[in-house]
Amino acid sequence: MTVQRFGVSIRKELLEDLDELVKKRAFPNRSKAISYLIEKFKVEQSWAEDAVVTGAILLVYDHHKRDVVDQSIHIQHAYQPLILALQHIHVTHDACLETIAVKGRASEIRELADKLIGMKGVEYGELMMSKVVE
Ligand code: NI
Structure with missing residues (x-):
């Protein structure tokens, strides 16, 4: 450098x-x-510009609420090629914090993030945009 x-x-x-x-x-x-x-x-x-980028999706939810865990797994499998790694932390007895590291076309990552963050039962969600990594 x-x-x-x-x-x-x-x-x-x-x-x-x-x-x-x-x-x-x-x-x-x-x-x-x-x-x-x-x-x-x-x-x-x-x-x-809809380049191939990296990022992370953060989700906070109560795993008792509705079928949020099943929904999340179902959506993540549908977008499997984008997902690099998943970390699920049991923050309290009720609350879960999930971070999903992603790499792929920006528009597809946004679509995945919107679906996950929009799930019924998600208390907070955020898409963190990061850079192109080749
Ligand atoms: Ni949990």
């Missing part, structure tokens, strides 16, 4: 925003914060 230096001229307010980001997110310096923002932009672009 080659690192290059360059000069940047930006509005004073934007520089203050950058420094606030560095502080809030505990970046070691401005360079790391700028690199993070560029990577984030690239991730958003690759998802918008």
